[in-house]
Amino acid sequence: MPPLKLDESDPAPRYVRVARHIEKAVTEGKLRPGDRLDGELGLAERLGISRQTLRKAVEDLVARGILVRKHGVGTQVAPSPAEGRPFGVSSLYDELVLAGRHPETEVRILETQFASPEVAAALELTPGDEVVHLERIRFASATALAIMRNWLPAGFIDLQEADLQKRGLYEILREAGVDMRIAHQSIGAESATDEAAALLDVPKGAALLSMHTLTYADLGRPIELGQHSYRSDNFRFQITNVKR
Numbered sequence: 001m002p003p004l005k006l007d008e009s010d011p012a013p014r015y016v017r018v019a020r021h022i023e024k025a026v027t028e029g030k031l032r033p034g035d036r037l038d039g040e041l042g043l044a045e046r047l048g049i050s051r052q053t054l055r056k057a058v059e060d061l062v063a064r065g066i067l068v069r070k071h072g073v074g075t076q077v078a079p080s081p082a083e084g085r086p087f088g089v090s091s092l093y094d095e096l097v098l099a100g101r102h103p104e105t106e107v108r109i110l111e112t113q114f115a116s117p118e119v120a121a122a123l124e125l126t127p128g129d130e131v132v133h134l135e136r137i138r139f140a141s142a143t144a145l146a147i148m149r150n151w152l153p154a155g156f157i158d159l160q161e162a163d164l165q166k167r168g169l170y171e172i173l174r175e176a177g178v179d180m181r182i183a184h185q186s187i188g189a190e191s192a193t194d195e196a197a198a199l200l201d202v203p204k205g206a207a208l209l210s211m212h213t214l215t216y217a218d219l220g221r222p223i224e225l226g227q228h229s230y231r232s233d234n235f236r237f238q239i240t241n242v243k244r
Contacts, residue, residue, distance in 0.1 A: 004047040012177040015056035018049060020174055022057065023066055026077055027171075037067070037075045103168070104142075107161045109135035112154050119151045122214055122225045130154035136164065137199055144200045144231070151225045169224070178223065182216040190229065200231050207232045 004021050006014065025031045037043055037058075044054040058075055061067040068078045113133050120127040131151045138146045150169060152159075157176050164172070173180065188210045197204040213226040 004049070006049075010177060012179065014049065015053045015060065016177075016179055018047065018053055018057035019060045021047075022061060023174075026066055031077050033077050035077045036073065037077075039074070104139040105165050106137040106139070107134065107164050108137065109133060110159060110161050110164065115151070119225060123151065123153055123222045125153060132156070132159060134159065134164065134169075146231070147196060147199055147229045149227045152223060156223060173224070178217055180215050180217060180223070184214045184216075186212045188212075189232075192229075196229055200229070202231060 004018065006017050010017055012020075022031070022037075031037075038046065040051055040054060040058075044051045047054065058067060062069060062075075065078055067075055069075050111133055112130050115123065115125050115127060115129045115131045117127045119125075119131055120129060123131065125131070130153075132154055134148075134150050136148045137144055138148060157173065157178070159169075159172065170180065190208050190210045192200065192202050192204055192206040192208050194204055196202075196208065197206065200208070202208075209230040209232050211226070211228045211230070213224070213228070214222055215224040215226070217223045
């Protein structure tokens with residue numbers, strides 16, 4: 001794992017910054033699926049942090065499916081998600097990188113608009129409040145995989161098209177210090193409209209997987225509403241239930 005340098009001007013809690021550091025090592029391939037992390041004490045000493053901070057960072061990464069704990073083995077980088085997209089506060093971009101694929105993004109819409117009643121209710125705003133709306137097409141190996149539509153409260157974060165073309169939305173949010181704690185997700189099926197069929201290169205009426213997500217930050221604020229459509233021949237959703 002690369003050396004850790006914490007930016008003390010970053011307002012995010014230390015464990016969040018440590019979690020970002022470990023996650024970045026995973027997404028950049030410095031830590032590969034199946035790699036085992038050092039013991040808690042040794043790793044904390046190597047990174048120059050307390051065991052409590054490291055423990056919270058690891059718990060966050062385990063909760064998001066980036067790390068796994070195995071009895072008798074320890075903490076490891078989670079297996080490649082190629083078998084199915086795991087649930088958690090992570091993005092398609094993150095998961096494609098972890099799977100060793102090369103995500104590309106076409107930004108079709110990035111604009112400020114007035115919130116519809118549906119969007120306002122989800123984000124706990126007043127209808128007519130301003131929100132940032134974006135629509136993107138996510139590709140891997142030149143194949144269109146998903147149409148992604150998102151809404152965020154205006155003024156919450158400054159999104160730039162160039163950044164969205166190169167990075168995932170959740171990565172941008174995390175780097176801005178947004179601590180995404182909960183994502184409520186619902187999955188369904190839909191038939192490809194003329195527009196969706198053209199964008200995803202599938203026949204009109206083809207079965208698509210749909211996911212609606214409402215993501216909350218650490219203070220219980222809803223900060224992102226997502227409505228995504230996936231090619232059903234490219235995705236399988238995987239659920240892991242954990243007793244708490």
